[in-house]
Amino acid sequence: xxxxxxxxxxxxxxxxxxxxxxxxxxxxxxxSYDKRGEVVRVMVDxxxxxxxxxxxxxxxxWLIHTRAAGLLSGGEAHAxxxxxxxxxxxxxxxxxxxxxxxxxxxxxxxxxxxxIHDWESSMxxxxxxxxxxxxxxxxxxxxxxxxxxxxxxxxxxxxxxRAEAPPVFKRGRNKPLDEFSNAERLALRDAARGDIRAxxxxxxRGADLLEEGRDxxxxxxxxxIADLVWASRHGVLTVDELFDNLPKHTKWWPxxxxxxxxxxxxxxxxxxxxLVNAIGRLLFPNELDVMPFRVLLLLEMPDATPEEVHDLMxxxxxxxxxxxRVVQRKMRAWRVRADFHPAADEEAPQEAEDDSVVVSEHxxxxxxxxxVAGLLRRLMAATARLxxxxxxxxxxxxxxxxxxxxxxxxxxxxxxxxxxRRFTSWIAAHRDEAGKPNLVISQPHEVRRLxxxxxxxxxxxxxxxxxDLAGDDHHVEVFRTHYAHGTTxxxxxxxxxxxxQQWVFHRTSAKPVLxxxxxxxxxxxxxxxxxxxxxxxxxxxxxxxxLDMGITNCRNPYDSQFTQAGNLCHVAPAxxxxxxxxxxxTSQLPRVVLFADHVERMRxxxxxxxxxxxxxxxxxxxxxxxxxxxxxxxxxxxxxxxQALTLDLPLGLRSEFDR
Numbered sequence: 001x002x003x004x005x006x007x008x009x010x011x012x013x014x015x016x017x018x019x020x021x022x023x024x025x026x027x028x029x030x031x032s033y034d035k036r037g038e039v040v041r042v043m044v045d046x047x048x049x050x051x052x053x054x055x056x057x058x059x060x061x062w063l064i065h066t067r068a069a070g071l072l073s074g075g076e077a078h079a080x081x082x083x084x085x086x087x088x089x090x091x092x093x094x095x096x097x098x099x100x101x102x103x104x105x106x107x108x109x110x111x112x113x114x115x116i117h118d119w120e121s122s123m124x125x126x127x128x129x130x131x132x133x134x135x136x137x138x139x140x141x142x143x144x145x146x147x148x149x150x151x152x153x154x155x156x157x158x159x160x161x162r163a164e165a166p167p168v169f170k171r172g173r174n175k176p177l178d179e180f181s182n183a184e185r186l187a188l189r190d191a192a193r194g195d196i197r198a199x200x201x202x203x204x205r206g207a208d209l210l211e212e213g214r215d216x217x218x219x220x221x222x223x224x225i226a227d228l229v230w231a232s233r234h235g236v237l238t239v240d241e242l243f244d245n246l247p248k249h250t251k252w253w254p255x256x257x258x259x260x261x262x263x264x265x266x267x268x269x270x271x272x273x274x275l276v277n278a279i280g281r282l283l284f285p286n287e288l289d290v291m292p293f294r295v296l297l298l299l300e301m302p303d304a305t306p307e308e309v310h311d312l313m314x315x316x317x318x319x320x321x322x323x324x325r326v327v328q329r330k331m332r333a334w335r336v337r338a339d340f341h342p343a344a345d346e347e348a349p350q351e352a353e354d355d356s357v358v359v360s361e362h363x364x365x366x367x368x369x370x371x372v373a374g375l376l377r378r379l380m381a382a383t384a385r386l387x388x389x390x391x392x393x394x395x396x397x398x399x400x401x402x403x404x405x406x407x408x409x410x411x412x413x414x415x416x417x418x419x420x421r422r423f424t425s426w427i428a429a430h431r432d433e434a435g436k437p438n439l440v441i442s443q444p445h446e447v448r449r450l451x452x453x454x455x456x457x458x459x460x461x462x463x464x465x466x467x468d469l470a471g472d473d474h475h476v477e478v479f480r481t482h483y484a485h486g487t488t489x490x491x492x493x494x495x496x497x498x499x500x501q502q503w504v505f506h507r508t509s510a511k512p513v514l515x516x517x518x519x520x521x522x523x524x525x526x527x528x529x530x531x532x533x534x535x536x537x538x539x540x541x542x543x544x545x546x547l548d549m550g551i552t553n554c555r556n557p558y559d560s561q562f563t564q565a566g567n568l569c570h571v572a573p574a575x576x577x578x579x580x581x582x583x584x585x586t587s588q589l590p591r592v593v594l595f596a597d598h599v600e601r602m603r604x605x606x607x608x609x610x611x612x613x614x615x616x617x618x619x620x621x622x623x624x625x626x627x628x629x630x631x632x633x634x635x636x637x638x639x640x641x642x643q644a645l646t647l648d649l650p651l652g653l654r655s656e657f658d659r
Contacts, residue, residue, distance in 0.1 A: 029059035031066055033074040042074040049086040050100035051093075054112075057105045058082045061144040064151075081140040088119045105145060106154035113162045116141065124169055135171040142167070177444070179452040184441050188450075189299060191430055191439050192292035193370065196378065199289050203382060206282030222246060223254050225279070232279045232409065233389060239407030242272040277402045280409045284386040284400035287414045287421040288429060293379040294397065294416070295426075295450060300372050302454035303339060304328050306447050310416065312396040317376055324373040341372035386411055416447075423447045512552060512582035512621075514628060520585050534583070542583060550648070551591045552576045553583040573649070577621035589629060589636040594647040596622045 030043045044062060046055035062082055066075030092115065093100040103110035116138065123134035146163035149155040155163075180188065206229055213230030214220035220227035222245035231237035247253060250261070250271040260278040261271055281289070297309050308328045316327035323342040369377075376396075383398050390411035392398040400411035416422055424445035432438045513532055515523065520543075522528045529539035534555065542553045549557065551573035560569035561579060573595065576582040584592065599615050599622060606614065626633060639645070 029056075029063050031063065031074045031079075033072070040074060042076050042079050044079050044082055046086075049090055051086055051089045051103050053101070054089065054103045054105065055082065055086045057148070058085070058141070058144055061148050065144060065147055077136065078140045078144065081137040082144070084137060085116075085119055085141055088122065089115060092118060105148060105159065106156060108156055108158070112156070112159050116162065117168060120168055129169065130173060132171050132173070134169060135167050138167040177446055177449050177452060179455075180441065180449055185299065185453050187439060188295055188427075188441065192295045195289070195292040196296075199285060199292075199382060200378070202282060203285070203385075207385075209282060216245070223257065225256060225260070228275075228279045229282055232276070233283055233385075235389070235408070237276055237279060237408070239272045239276060242275060246272070273402050273404065273407070276407070276409060280400055280402070284389070284409065284411065285382050286401045287399040287416060287418075288426050290379065290383070290397055290399055290414055291416065291421075291423065291426040293375055293382075294447070295423075296370065296375050297372065298447065298450040299454050300370075300375065301326075301339075301341070302451065305451060310397060310414075313394045314380075314396060315394060317396065319373065319377070324376055326372070326376075343369070343371060343373045512577060512579070512584050512625065514584050514625065515586065517586050520587065532583070542585075547583075549573050549576060549582075550650070551595050552588060553585065554579075555581040555583060557581075574618065577625065578617050584625065586629070586632060589632055590639045590643075590645055591647065592622070592625065593633065593636050594640065594645065596626060598647055598649070 028043060028045045028047075030041060032039050032041050034040075044055065044059040046052040046059055049055045059079075059082055062075055062078045065071075066078065069075075071078075089103060090100050093103070093110070098110060103112055103115070105112070120134055120138045123137065127133045142163045142165075145155065145159060149160040149163060209226040209229040210233055213224070213226035213228070213233075215234070215236070216222045216224070216227040216231050217236065220230065222228070222242070228237055231241070246257075250258065257275060261274045262278070277286075280286075294306075294309060298304070298306060301309065304326075311329065312326070316329075318325040323340055325338055325340050327336065327338045329336050369375075379396065386392065386398060386400055390400065392411050393413060395413040397414040397416075398411060399414040400409050402408065403410040414421075419425075422445075427439055427441050427445055428437065430437065430439035515532060519528055519532065523532075523534075523539045523543055524536070526536050529536050532539075534542075538547070538555055541547050547553045547555070547557065549569070549572040554560075554569070554572065554576070557569045557572070558566055560571070560581065562571045562575055563569045596619075599619050602615055603611050605611075
């Protein structure tokens with residue numbers, strides 16, 4: 001045994017710094033789900049992040065939750081929240097001097113609660129408080145952490161308590177989209193119709209050239225447009241073939257080929273790509289070519305969302321001699337419905353000619369109509385040759401454009417999501433000869449505004465209540481919060497309110513007509529009656545006492561604002577002084593004075609709120625009449641005393657107004 005001081009010092013080996021490497025043992029978490037006949041993959045790869053352990057733990061919870069909840073979207077939003085949070089962790093921790101490999105859900109070496117708060121705060125700065133993105137992402141991340149804790153797996157207690165609480169910032173509310181103005185709607189409609197006419201004319205020219213064309217590799221000519229069209233139809237036209245068979249520089253090409261190139265063709269390679277695209281467009285529409293059909297269908301189908309129109313399949317469209325039946329699938333609402341769109345007069349079925357297009361066991365003649373049936377026929381006819389040349393699947397909206405990597409045309413379902421192929425790209429493509437935009441549309445260029453525009457047009461046409469306007473595809477509350485806020489709806493509502501207010505003001509501010517003794521004596525003369533707004537027959541009936549309602553006369557007792565039209569007024573004489581039908585003769589002033597006295601007596605009998613509610617308006621009107629006839633009131637009171645006049649009121653008035 002070695003004694004004290006005889007032990008040799010231990011030589012420590014300096015360890016090398018860890019080398020960052022891909023963690024192959026952390027596998028890719030992936031889900032696949034069916035979306036309208038297509039397989040969509042959702043993936044989280046923990047090895048892409050430095051915090052790979054944290055990413056793997058969250059990705060596992062995403063997989064379990066998505067499968068357990070049966071989410072139709074494959075939990076894409078949950079996966080996106082995991083990826084964004086891990087990206088934030090990788091970016092934030094090195095700046096704080098912390099190794100980004102340390103954070104775990106079951107360890108306190110890194111405070112994940114603070115990281116979640118910092119992540120939420122950074123998104124608030126990025127998106128603003130009016131956006132709902134920060135709230136949604138944090139909520140989904142906390143849901144996954146809470147699920148892990150609920151399953152009994154180790155989660156730090158502080159983090160578990162945080163996961164049970166809501167996000168710090170409330171959900172933002174995006175500003176609702178407004179509809180396009182009517183002028184913009186008409187401009188979009190006309191531009192789309194013009195584009196469809198141009199497309200059909202171009203495809204007709206391409207069909208004629210295809211009949212003339214030959215194989216440029218065998219007896220044809222690479223400089224001949226018709227032969228190039230033949231090569232495009234049969235998959236022969238590629239950038240490589242053009243390199244081998246056309247001059248190196250585009251400036252040496254024939255003029256008729258240069259004329260086909262887009263203005264911004266750039267280098268020779270893009271010039272050849274542009275030629276492949278230009279020749280292909282003579283036979284096959286691209287995404288911007290089918291965009292006008294999408295625009296017009298959304299304007300013609302207010303009950304369909306952009307997703308429903310975009311995802312239409314050929315077997316969901318059934319033509320009949322009187323229209324078209326379209327099956328619409330609203331995935332967010334788990335709703336499938338079939339709508340029938342009748343054919344307009346110009347959409348009457350035509351006899352199929354030799355060049356008719358047969359798609360999905362139906363014959364479509366492309367008869368040029370602009371209704372739903374006509375647009376669907378024309379779209380199917382425009383894409384028929386594309387379906388023959390390429391395997392594009394059963395979707396309605398398909399297109400062809402060049403694949404830059406392969407240097408040849410490729411076709412598939414139109415997505416309308418890539419740069420240069422969106423709705424805003426189609427709007428921007430409309431320019432005059434000077435290059436200036438000739439289709440000026442307010443921002444944002446959101447295709448969802450087309451649906452709101454179509455609903456607004458229906459609202460203007462139908463009028464009615466909100467229930468009528470909501471239609472059969474919305475609850476009233478959904479229509480109120482998402483569609484009734486639009487400018488046009490506000491204008492219509494304002495006009496309706498103004499009309500109602502004017503009507504109420506007219507009915508409430510109208511005064512009885514006061515006829516003095518001289519006019520009463522000549523009331524049967526047409527000029528006097530007309531000056532008082534009475535017909536000759538009504539004037540004669542008043543003079544004869546046929547329209548005496550007890551205190552005043554009435555133009556028409558069956559047209560009272562207080563009684564249903566056609567029924568005899570039952571509130572006379574209590575409401576006569578606030579009714580525009582009342583006509584007061586000066587000879588009736590004694591009874592008017594007696595009625596005014598009765599109203600004053602009721603002030604002492606009824607509680608003040610009750611008296612104001614029952615007699616307040618009448619008292620004000622009576623005061624105005626008596627003020628106007630102030631010089632005749634003493635004579636009226638003297639007549640009451642001399643003749644011992646009393647007020648004879650109906651029993652109904654006593655029971656309804658006097659208690």
